[in-house]
Amino acid sequence: MRIMTLNLHKGLGLFNRSFVLPAIRDAIRAVSADIVLLQEVVGEHTGFAGQFEDWPLESQYEFLADSTWQQFAYGKNAVADNSHHGNAVLSKYPIADWRNYEISSNTGEARGALHCQVAIPHVPERLDVVCVHLGLREIERQQQLNTLCDRIDKQVPAEAPMIVAGDFNDWRCRASRILRERLALSDVFSEIQKRPPRTYPVKIPMLRLDRIYSRNLVSKRPEVLSGPPWSRLSDHAALTVDIAL
Numbered sequence: 001m002r003i004m005t006l007n008l009h010k011g012l013g014l015f016n017r018s019f020v021l022p023a024i025r026d027a028i029r030a031v032s033a034d035i036v037l038l039q040e041v042v043g044e045h046t047g048f049a050g051q052f053e054d055w056p057l058e059s060q061y062e063f064l065a066d067s068t069w070q071q072f073a074y075g076k077n078a079v080a081d082n083s084h085h086g087n088a089v090l091s092k093y094p095i096a097d098w099r100n101y102e103i104s105s106n107t108g109e110a111r112g113a114l115h116c117q118v119a120i121p122h123v124p125e126r127l128d129v130v131c132v133h134l135g136l137r138e139i140e141r142q143q144q145l146n147t148l149c150d151r152i153d154k155q156v157p158a159e160a161p162m163i164v165a166g167d168f169n170d171w172r173c174r175a176s177r178i179l180r181e182r183l184a185l186s187d188v189f190s191e192i193q194k195r196p197p198r199t200y201p202v203k204i205p206m207l208r209l210d211r212i213y214s215r216n217l218v219s220k221r222p223e224v225l226s227g228p229p230w231s232r233l234s235d236h237a238a239l240t241v242d243i244a245l
Contacts, residue, residue, distance in 0.1 A: 001120075001243050004033035005165040005212055007133070007236035008040045010048075010085060011060055014235060019052040024233050025064050031225070031240060035118065036069065036090040037131040039167045043076055045083035061088035068092070075100030075114035075131070087114040087131040087166065094119040096126055101151045105143040111135055113148050115155065123245055128156050132166035134175075141168070145175055149182040158184070161245055165212040167236065170196075173208055185213040188241045189222045197224045199237040210239055218244040 006028070011021035028036060042048070042060045049055045056063040065072045069090035077086035077100075089095070098116040105111075114131040130152065134141045156162060164185055168175050173196055179185040189197045189212070198205035205226050212222070219241050226237035 001034040004240045005037040006238040007167045008038050009234040010040050010042050020233050027229050034092045037165045038088045039133040041088040042085045065090045071095045073098040073116050075112045077110045077112040089116045103144045103147040105140045128162040130164040134168050145178045161216040168211050171207045185215050188212045188219040202237045203231050
């Protein structure tokens with residue numbers, strides 16, 4: 001299976017001047033990912049709907065899923081008077097169950113982690129998939145990671161195959177130790193390339209913000225998608241990896 005993660009940047013191009021969600025959908029389709037983990041996905045925004053003529057009538061995750069990913073889940077995190085956004089998971093396989101964890105700290109904005117259990121055909125165990133978007137401050141991220149680990153430790157058996165991916169905003173590269181020690185998760189890029197990938201800003205990636213972690217899985221061919229067309233679709237690079245149970 002191919003796993004992909006991307007900070008969608010609300011479907012807006014650089015400097016928020018253009019609406020690029022249709023191009024993002026085309027680019028994601030070309031990757032042929034089986035499961036897509038997305039952050040900063042708009043569920044509703046009446047202001048943007050009036051600003052951009054081609055803004056879809058449905059939510060962004062429904063627009064992206066279309067007929068390619070027939071299963072999807074959305075975790076609403078940030079809510080304003082006329083809008084809300086959060087994390088989403090698109091899947092070609094059935095999502096048997098899902099829940100949205102509240103992991104916000106007391107020092108920053110609302111954050112969540114979307115946990116889906118994906119049923120893979122002819123495989124007895126389900127694949128646990130967790131889509132994450134952590135805070136901008138170090139103290140927030142430490143609290144959010146520990147809250148996330150507490151939730152996963154209670155919900156997911158240690159022997160279960162699992163993917164945890166998304167925008168960790170972890171430019172100091174401190175998340176990996178916590179996830180390794182508490183949940184036995186490993187960064188799929190570090191396994192092969194020795195360090196987490198550079199993903200931000202997308203045109204000249206310097207900071208290592210986005211990750212894909214796995215447990216009880218075989219990972220192959222991790223890739224950073226930062227060149228065309230990705231360099232004009234978001235401020236973050238996309239990540240992909242092929243996994244086997």
